[in-house]
Amino acid sequence: xxxxxxxxxxxxxxxxxxxxxxxxxxxxxxxxxxxxxxxxxxxxxxxxxxxxxxxxxxxxxxxxxxxxxxxxxxxxxxxxxxxxxxxxxxxxxxxxxxxxxxxxxxxxxxxxxxxxxxxxxxxxxxxxxxxxxxxxxxxxxxxxxxxxxxxxxxxx
Amino acid sequence: xxxxxxxxxxxxxxxxxxxxxxxxxxxxxxxxxxxxxxxxxxxxxxxxxxxxxxxxxxxxxxxxxxxxxxxxxxxxxxxxxxxxxxxxxxxxxxxxxxxxxxxxxxxxxxxxxxxxxxxxxxxxxxxxxxxxxxxxxxxxxxxxxxxxxxxxxxxxxxxxxxxxxxxxxxxxxxxxxxxxxxxxxxxxxxxxxxxxxxxxxxxxxxxxxxxxxxxxxxxxxxxxxxxxxxxxxxxxxxxxxxxxxxxxxxxxxxxxxxxxxxxxxxxxxxxxxxxxxxxxxxxxxxxxxxxxxxxxxxxxxxxxxxxxxx
Numbered sequence: 001x002x003x004x005x006x007x008x009x010x011x012x013x014x015x016x017x018x019x020x021x022x023x024x025x026x027x028x029x030x031x032x033x034x035x036x037x038x039x040x041x042x043x044x045x046x047x048x049x050x051x052x053x054x055x056x057x058x059x060x061x062x063x064x065x066x067x068x069x070x071x072x073x074x075x076x077x078x079x080x081x082x083x084x085x086x087x088x089x090x091x092x093x094x095x096x097x098x099x100x101x102x103x104x105x106x107x108x109x110x111x112x113x114x115x116x117x118x119x120x121x122x123x124x125x126x127x128x129x130x131x132x133x134x135x136x137x138x139x140x141x142x143x144x145x146x147x148x149x150x151x152x153x154x155x156x
Numbered sequence: 157x158x159x160x161x162x163x164x165x166x167x168x169x170x171x172x173x174x175x176x177x178x179x180x181x182x183x184x185x186x187x188x189x190x191x192x193x194x195x196x197x198x199x200x201x202x203x204x205x206x207x208x209x210x211x212x213x214x215x216x217x218x219x220x221x222x223x224x225x226x227x228x229x230x231x232x233x234x235x236x237x238x239x240x241x242x243x244x245x246x247x248x249x250x251x252x253x254x255x256x257x258x259x260x261x262x263x264x265x266x267x268x269x270x271x272x273x274x275x276x277x278x279x280x281x282x283x284x285x286x287x288x289x290x291x292x293x294x295x296x297x298x299x300x301x302x303x304x305x306x307x308x309x310x311x312x313x314x315x316x317x318x319x320x321x322x323x324x325x326x327x328x329x330x331x332x333x334x335x336x337x338x339x340x341x342x343x344x345x346x347x348x349x350x351x352x353x354x355x356x357x358x359x360x361x362x363x364x365x366x367x368x369x370x371x372x373x374x375x376x377x378x379x380x381x382x383x384x385x386x387x388x389x390x391x392x393x394x395x396x397x398x399x400x401x402x403x404x405x406x407x408x409x410x411x412x413x414x415x416x417x418x419x420x421x422x423x424x425x426x427x428x429x430x431x432x433x434x435x436x437x438x439x440x441x442x443x444x445x446x447x448x449x450x451x452x453x454x455x456x457x458x459x460x461x462x463x464x465x466x
Contacts, residue, residue, distance in 0.1 A: 001159050021162035021205065024192070044193045046347070048260055057234065057263040063192050064264065065185070067162045068207060111259065132346035133258020 008069045010035070011079030019066040026050045028066035029076060037077040037106045041135070048134030051107040051114075052076050058114040060133075077106035080113060089113055092147040100138035108134050112148045121152055157195050164207040168294050168323065171206055176296045176319035178204045184321050186214070186230035187264035189257065190273045206321075213323050214268070219245060224328040225287075229268025229321070234259075236267065237453070245329060247445055248336030248355055251453045252283040255340065258347050268322050274308040274382065281308065281383035282355030282375035283338035286442075289327040295320030305375070308382035333370075334359040335445025337438045340377065341430050351422045353377030354410070354434035356442040360398065367447070369393040374406065374435060379414035379427055386413040389435070398443055407435035 003018040010033070019028050026043075029035040029052070041049030043062045050061040053075035080087040089112050092098070099105045108131065115122055115130045122130065127148050128141070136144060165171045175182045181203040185191055194200050208214050214228040219241035227236065233253040236242055243250045249267070256265055256279050267280045271291065281304065289304040296319045304325065307315050316322065330336070340353035355375045362368040372390040377383050389409040396402040416427035441451045 001161060004162060020159050022157040022159045022195070044196065045189055045257070045261060048258065051260055054263075057232075058260050059263045060189075060260045063189050063261075065162065065188065065192065065205075065207075067164075068185075068188075068209070070164075114259075129346065130259050133260045 004067045006067060006070050008071065009073045011074070011076060017066070021065065021067055023066045024062050025052070025054075025064045025066045025069055025074070026061035029061060029074075035076050035078055039103050039106055041103065041107075046133075046135065047104070047107070048111060048131075049104050049107040051110040051134065053110065053114055056114075056117070058111055075110070077110050080109060087113065089116070089148065089151045092151040093144070096143045096147040096150065098139060098143040098147040104134060104136040104138075108136065108144055112144075112151070115148070116152055122148070124149060158198070158201050160195075160202050161204045162207065163204060164210050166210045168211055168213055168321075171208055171211060171321060172294055172296060172319060174204065174206050175321060178202070179318035182206055184208055184272070186269045187232055187266045189261050189265040190269060208321065216324065217242075219329070221329060224326060225249075227267055227325045229272075229323055229325070230266050231268070233257075233262035233265050233267070237262075243453075246287060246327070246336065247451070247453065248283040248286060248338045248357065248442070249280065251338040252280040252355070254453050255279055255346075267325060271304065271307055271325065272314055272316065272322055274310070274312055274314045276308075276311055276381055276383060277350045277353065277378035278383060279338070279340060279350060279353055279377065282353050282377045283336065284325060284327070284355075285375035285383060285385050286336055286338070286355040286357035286373045287327045287330070288357070288373060289325050291322055292324045292326055293320050294323050299323075305383075305385035310381050330357070331359055333361065333446050335442045335447070335451075337441030337445060337451060339434060339438055339441065341434060349421065350378045352379055352416075352427050352430040352434055354431065354438040356435070356438035358393070358439065358442045358446050360443065360446045362397075364447070367398040367443070369396050369398060369402070372406070372439070372442075374410055374438070376410060376414060376431060376435070378421070379416040379431055381415075384413065384415075386410045389413065393439075403436055403439045403443075406439060407432045410435040 039049040041047035052061045183202040185207040214230040216228040236253040270280045291302045336357040338355040340350035342348035359370040361370040372393040374389045416424040
């Protein structure tokens with residue numbers, strides 16, 4: 001079948017690509033466009049390693065077809081840091097040692113940023129609830145939650 | 157995943173044409189949180205996928221006094237639980253849409269998809285049944301309505317014929333002194349599938365000290381091949397005073413009606429026990445809301461709601 005031509009915006013940059021209908025956004029981001037910060041974990045919507053935003057809404061990029069992002073705005077972990085330096089969440093993840101193997105980290109960062117965009121001062125409970133769709137098999141979550149609290153300026 | 161033809165029509169008419177041409181070989185895509193997993197697992201291998209999200213009617217979420225609540229088939233959970241009108245009038249739907257998957261899933265998954273996927277454990281279906289919701293369907297022969305309790309025909313199968321699609325779910329605006337609640341039991345705090353779920357909607361009459369049930373509807377998840385309306389449990393409450401005893405009697409009827417199986421999520425006997433507990437809690441939550449009391453939405457949380465009649 002012929003390829004589908006998709007135009008969208010990724011991390012603020014107008015982007016176009018060709019994809020097959022069966023390709024997920026995750027696959028196209030990583031394999032066609034080189035955005036390898038977005039990770040593949042379970043590939044069925046349980047682990048959150050592939051978290052991105054589409055029109056500002058947090059989603060699993062493994063559960064969206066690339067063809068669906070026509071005219072949409074996609075945000076990946078590569079869009080977090082600016083020319084001035086790391087995003088505060090990235091900085092706090094480093095300071096709190098909120099990662100070990102790191103494969104879940106981009107998903108946690110994207111999800112945490114979406115949380116802070118929606119709710120700049122979340123409670124610890126709200127953070128844990130929001131991040132329930134992101135799995136980490138190394139840290140036990142505590143350091144991740146601390147980093148997000150700290151980045152939000154609400155650490156007790 | 158096998159390749160297929162991706163189509164994204166912008167009108168219902170076009171969508172019905174695209175679906176009808178392929179019959180069983182076409183699938184509707186809304187949020188994709190079930191469909192894309194099923195495509196990958198090769199449970200379905202359609203020749204054509206029809207993405208319906210560019211069609212205005214399936215994205216509409218509106219509450220009006222005359223027409224009631226209309227939830228377009230592709231409206232994702234996050235839009236439903238963020239909607240103040242829904243929260244005020246249909247809090248049981250807010251309960252259900254907040255606990256389907258995690259935040260990422262809620263960003264895409266729709267109640268229309270939850271209904272069409274027809275899982276016995278679907279969280280939104282008992283809540284929809286309790287509110288007396290109808291599915292608005294369109295197909296090659298025009299539009300028709302199906303009561304939500306009749307929509308699911310077995311695990312993973314529904315009443316849609318080839319070429320048909322769900323457009324919206326509609327339900328009347330609840331009258332004064334009524335309330336709904338949905339809750340489920342899961343062994344984790346989040347991200348799990350109901351071991352049992354229970355939804356209730358009640359309309360109360362009488363004075364504040366001597367409340368009676370004018371009507372009640374109770375529906376269950378994960379205890380039968382489809383989500384289950386227990387009409388006789390609701391009927392048992394009609395005209396009865398609101399007491400622990402009448403609520404317990406309705407819960408006992410729900411337990412009798414349940415036909416649970418034993419599986420990895422729990423043995424049948426345990427599920428039957430949960431039906432009793434959750435039906436009582438759903439009714440108590442619904443009564444409290446009907447009385448204008450605050451009942452937290454059913455997020456599994458550390459703020460345990462208190463399920464006691466005061």
